[in-house]
Amino acid sequence: MDLVQIKTPTYLTGYAESRIGGRSENQDSYGYCQTPFGFLVTVCDGMGGGPGGKTASTIAVREIIQGVCEGKEEEEPTNIIIKAVRRANMAIISAGAENPALKGMGSTCTVLLITEECAYIAHVGDSRVYQFRGHAKVFRTFDHSMVFGLVKQKVITEEQARLSEQSNIITRALGIKPDVEVDITIRPYLAGDRFLLCTDGIHGAVPEEELIKTATSRKHALGALADEIATTIDGKGRAEGGGHDNLTLALLETKINSKQKDKMGKTVKILLAVLSAVCLLSIVGNILQCTSGKNTPQAPAEQAPAVQDSMLKETCASLKDSLDKNLLTISHLNDSISNQADSIKLYKENCGKLKKENEKLQEEVEKAKQTASNPSSKPKR
């Protein structure tokens, strides 16, 4: 499939591309849509032989988009996304049950719902979502795969996991069992941040540093960059003898800062603590210097008193300046800390809401299970 410019709202720009690689069919699918809750992009990677793989990823894309579009206004976007992914899961299972040729099919999924408020990222399986800022990765989903389980346990490195022959064994997928666990997270963003959604045909083909370097390059336009990533990986696969995986990616760039602010990072916290400590030490030092200056026995009046006076005045003036500066820094720090506290509070509130919604969803699932196991209890129409 050729490079496609995604029709995005004004606060975004994006491109997507999907290629067959060295396989006989392309089992990857992607889709995008302006929904009532924000702009939605999804990339899915199908599994299963015959027509199964492509069918599963196509169903996943369709159902996720429809699920989000049909979400209720009063619901949280996180819940809407989770429900949409679960709807896709059930749709794949039903399709597999109806047609023996499709039995065993499944799909991974990545979902990005981006609003002016923040970005919602969900995934199941080993397709990934990256968030880049400048030339660095600030967020990445964690693969639901066997080898990444070993990475989590620090048994093998990410590079070993990427190169492992068993890297294609996933521990979670749509279409396998009725209750699928969906990982979802909320990310604030800044203008110029890039989001990359990709299948393992992209992230499994090159070391992560190389992918980050290419995806964060500012030398080319975004569309050219998306095409360059696909072309480079496709070319590499061919050079290595073909037979390489399908490759699909969607690359988006934000044009505004999200309303939700970034949670303070660990590095920032450490930096602030160090700066505060330096300021405090400087203040204490200045005070000590002042008091020691007062206690120093006065030099005999006959030894150039005028020079002494002027020196004392200069020292006092510089101390005053230094104190003023320090006070200013402290007030800035105070502001920053209170901002961060607000942000943390907001985050905690969001967490609380998410928890409640999750509990509700679980109850709904249990009810649905009960209804399924006891069909006689279904209301008659």
Add this chain to the structure above:
Amino acid sequence: MAKNNFQTVYQRPDDPYIYLWVIGEWYCYDPSSKPLGSGAMGTVFMGYRCKDGALMAIKRVKDSFANNPLIRERARQEASLAFRHPNLVEMIGYCEYAPDSGPIFMVSKFVAGKDIDKYVAEFINGPDRVEKICSAMCQVLDALEYVHSRGVIHRDIKPSNIMVEEDSNVRLMDLGIARMNGGNKFSAYGFIGTPQYAAPEQVLREKTGIVQINASTDLYALGITFYELLTGHNPFDCDTEIDTLTRQIREPLPISDQIPKRLMNVLLKATEKEQSKRYQKAADFKAAVEEAMMPPKSFWQRVKEWFA
């Protein structure tokens, strides 16, 4: 269904049997009968050769895997292995509904016996427990020597793939159709091997092929199987596959006082994490087991051997 207008898989109305045409002969099985066994890849039924009623084992590969062209190819390969060895299950052939779709069946001779762990459970507290287990393992090593010499690595050695016949003859089963995943995405069933017996290289093996699967991979798995039969438990088994593999990669085989010291040393060498430190041939492993079961050498014998 049709190969040159000929039905290879056939079911008559009102007849419970499914008939399979394999290498010029008809075989049949009753899909509603109780399966002999069921694994990740498929279900095994008792079957018959139509002309004389000889017992057969017929494996119907799960439809979800049968939809994978790479697995179909591997099944064809396995069925074509013309291996004849007293310690291997004899493969008859392969049958498919249609060349590239529908169910696939693998027909092999029926082994009248039991899994080796059930066989061992009968004499677990007997005085000749170690000798009997060693004898059975040596037969598996003979089978492995034969298979390896023909360039095939089993990759899924475990107790449930070793059968003991009534006359104590041991047969290695299931040369495996799941040993090649061909880069396609799989759910957890796609793991090549069984985590409880998998050598580290079965996870660490790279697509680029720097770390290789070879005979020592099977010998590692047999070392773990050997240990399990002697102690009654798998040394690395955990609640999750990931935890099991973590232990498999990180931890050495725990020393057990249920295993004679010299035999324990043999198992420790067979289950070294580094492939190069293990036995490289099944025959070497077998010789070491036999040596460990002999009376210990005298000091002068050892000195003589050292100088030789």
